């Protein structure tokens with residue numbers, strides 16, 4: 001069923017090779033949750049036992065590490081849950097908290113456990129949590145950055161003291177818990193695997209200590225598990241053709257179709273937003289009405305051609321009235337990205353997933369400048385221009401060479417127009433023979449002429 005929306009969206013267009021490849025992608029992704037742009041990407045939950053007490057209670061440290069190149073975890077953040085195999089309870093926890101205490105009536109005394117549930121759910125503390133409940137690398141509200149964008153903040157850590165929930169504390173059934181979940185849409189976690197114990201560095205790296213035991217749980221993302229409909233689309237234009245190729249009709253949903261949620265017509269006021277607490281569910285998108293109904297649109301404009309370079313302008317527009325995208329990123333697949341010379345107002349990093357074929361690159365905002373893509377109605381767009389070097393002799397704008405093969409926004413594929421729609425070169429023009437000079441050059445020449453003639 002997961003691939004049905006792809007099929008429906010493609011219905012109006014000719015079933016060319018690209019569509020077939022796209023459908024293949026749908027199947028592959030639906031089955032294996034595998035992203036060819038980040039084939040090893042995963043989020044790893046590391047469970048380190050750091051102390052075992054006489055009464056068989058344990059201190060464990062849990063690290064959640066984002067091992068994905070470009071996919072990050074946004075608010076409302078991760079919600080880690082698991083199922084105890086025995087009758088364990090969480091006595092204390094630092095750097096995070098259980099969402100519910102559960103039934104602790106079996107315990108008498110001054111102090112009750114932090115959580116007595118069989119299947120606890122733990123969330124990160126918010127930044128600025130009291131100092132005495134913090135541990136290093138905690139308290140980011142559940143947000144994890146990606147490996148490329150901010151490797152320091154791709155880690156979350158908390159520590160727990162766990163013990164037996166029965167009245168007889170010496171028969172704690174210790175065993176690695178099962179059924180881990182990150183509480184994030186699209187991620188599936190595997191079973192814990194015991195790995196060589198983690199080494200911790202002390203005394204500026206001069207001494208190493210190690211965990212008593214370490215387990216890893218690997219969680220993998222699949223776009224088609226996450227959401228059945230795409231969330232982003234691409235439109236194209238070029239200086240040599242006035243046609244703007246729009247996002248394909250019904251890219252994300254069809255306007256007016258039942259069950260696609262509300263949309264806001266131009267000139268209408270967006271609905272008033274209820275205040276969201278950070279751990280609520282992410283709100284359903286409220287998009288601007290359009291033929292494609294996507295919350296995010298990426299426009300690729302081939303802007304200019306110089307003698308040795310060509311220039312592309314990329315604009316990312318947020319059409320969602322209820323979401324600001326923090327730490328947004330764009331991954332672009334274009335065979336000529338190896339010739340990128342300069343990128344303005346965005347950060348750019350090549351992603352060389354397959355050795356040194358650098359046809360894939362990641363664009364993302366500059367901190368405190370445009371790293372936040374504001375909701376529609378605010379200044380809901382960010383833009384960049386980039387210069388690419390022309391390969392002498394073989395350079396051409398023909399056959400759609402100037403356009404990307406694939407674009408993803410925040411790790412989810414955007415719907416592309418089909419290649420037979422791409423803006424075409426006018427038949428008569430010889431574009432790369434005399435390249436159009438940059439406008440400032442013309443102005444400069446005119447000024448010179450005026451100067452000499454007067």
Ligand SMILES: *[C@@H]1O[C@H](CO)[C@@H](O)[C@H](O)[C@H]1NC(C)=O
Nearest residue numbers: 040041042043044067068218
């Ligand atoms: C998880 O990601 C890391 C880093 O990319 C990789 O080394 C590891 O093999 C991955 N694990 C699995 C099970 O794919």
Ligand SMILES: *[C@@H]1O[C@H](CO)[C@@H](O)[C@H](O)[C@H]1NC(C)=O
Nearest residue numbers: 044045046065067195196216
């Ligand atoms: C276990 O996970 C940690 C954290 O991601 C990683 O550094 C380590 O290499 C993993 N161990 C194995 C054997 O995969």
Ligand SMILES: *[C@@H]1O[C@H](CO)[C@@H](O)[C@H](O)[C@H]1NC(C)=O
Nearest residue numbers: 082083084085086177178179
């Ligand atoms: C984990 O989930 C499976 C399937 O839902 C269930 O059969 C199993 O008992 C669960 N494990 C624990 C320890 O609860």
Ligand SMILES: *[C@@H]1O[C@H](CO)[C@@H](O)[C@H](O)[C@H]1NC(C)=O
Nearest residue numbers: 102103104105106107116165
């Ligand atoms: C709480 O747990 C105790 C025993 O551990 C049980 O007797 C009691 O019925 C439970 N209460 C509820 C409301 O489940």
Ligand SMILES: *[C@@H]1O[C@H](CO)[C@@H](O)[C@H](O)[C@H]1NC(C)=O
Nearest residue numbers: 166167168169170171172173
């Ligand atoms: C606790 O359990 C152990 C082993 O199961 C048993 O030998 C011991 O008698 C029990 N103690 C109490 C107080 O029930």
Ligand SMILES: *[C@@H]1O[C@H](CO)[C@@H](O)[C@H](O)[C@H]1NC(C)=O
Nearest residue numbers: 273321322323324374375378
């Ligand atoms: C997005 O950011 C703007 C400006 O910072 C703010 O006014 C607005 O409430 C935010 N919207 C959401 C949905 O968080």
Ligand SMILES: *[C@@H]1O[C@H](CO)[C@@H](O)[C@H](O)[C@H]1NC(C)=O
Nearest residue numbers: 337338339340350352356358
């Ligand atoms: C191509 O990949 C190499 C190796 O990673 C990198 O050093 C270089 O900057 C990349 N070039 C471009 C233009 O992306």
Ligand SMILES: *[C@@H]1O[C@H](CO)[C@@H](O)[C@H](O)[C@H]1NC(C)=O
Nearest residue numbers: 336338339358389390391392
């Ligand atoms: C463009 O990239 C290709 C592929 O990496 C390389 O062979 C070529 O030399 C580059 N051309 C220029 C002008 O940088």
Ligand SMILES: *[C@@H]1O[C@H](CO)[C@@H](O)[C@H](O)[C@H]1NC(C)=O
Nearest residue numbers: 336391394395396397401402
């Ligand atoms: C991209 O690179 C290919 C192979 O090097 C070349 O044939 C093509 O003209 C280039 N296109 C653009 C727009 O740079």
Ligand SMILES: *[C@@H]1O[C@H](CO)[C@@H](O)[C@H](O)[C@H]1NC(C)=O
Nearest residue numbers: 241243421422423424425426
């Ligand atoms: C511009 O591109 C469109 C769509 O590919 C094409 O139909 C049209 O003929 C092109 N215009 C010119 C002037 O070549």
